[in-house]
Amino acid sequence: NEAPVIPELISELREAFSRHHLEGEVILVDDGSTDNTAEIAEQVAEGWNALKIIRHQKNLGKTESMVTGANSTSKKYLVIFDADLQHSPNEIPRFLEKLAEGWDIVTGRKLGAYSKRTVSSIYNRLSRKIFSVPVSDLNSMKAFRKELLDSLTLRHDWHRFFVVLAHARGATVTEIDIDLYPRRAGISKYTSKFRILVGLLDLVSVGFLLMFSRKPLLFFGLTGLVLTGFGAIVAVAAFYLRFLHPMLGFEAYIPPFGYRPLLYLVMLLEMLGFLLVGFGLVSEQVAQLRDELDNLRKQ
Missing domain, CATH: 1.10.287 (Helix Hairpins)
Incomplete structure (x- = not known):
């Protein structure tokens, strides 16, 4: 449900591809939207062959959308971010440069006003303490080698633990500073207090999995x-x-x-x-x- 910002998003993506001479695909996963997001994207991107739109018949969640997008391409590298334009497409080349240096995963450390900074800070600190992941922001724009996602089985809402699980398997991880912009339209879909409890339970579940699944x-x-x-x-x-x-x-x-x-x-x-x-x-x-x-x- 990002119809209000889709035209701007596609415009900025096309500009970024042209300015930085990027090659590849732009995969837009419509996760059961009810506001004609996919239809608007098709109209705005008419004639731009780089865009591929995939629809879910119902809302499945961010993890499933990430996996769907990855399964629909054969490209070596994936760059993933939300469609709300809080992350700029012009950051993509910086992520790709780090991957070209040999890193397996590159995450973005958000700089700017953030409405969920306290909750996010607690979650990230717990994750660093429990899993020893060398990054300060696990739920941000990220780029990685596609083979890493292919090798993992992610449960519902485990997209936030992708870096943790991949790092536990030996993937190298680094991060870069990126600007976080205010939402241009709509409201965040992750404001429920219940999600905090679910996130903590998932944290325990992943910790148990990593600590005892091998032994x-x-x-x-x-x-x-x-x-x-x-x-x-x-x-x-x-x-x-x-x-x-x-x-x-x-x-x-x-x-x-x-x-x-x-x-x-x-x-x-x-x-x-x-x-x-x-x-x-x-x-x-x-x-x-x-x-x-x-x-x-x-x-």
């Missing part, structure tokens, strides 16, 4: 051993109180709830512990199979 036994096995050990401690304590305590001349101690609940607790802890260790071993085999499939796909 699942590290998490499940360790947790299982802790539960098994705790169950053994409870069993020893119950045995001591029930049998050894009276044998040593002390008065028998009988818990208010009796000994049977302790027995059930021991059984539960031991069963959960062994199940988690077994699940960790199976997960190791699944991870190994996934790595082998990834290698086959690369070949």
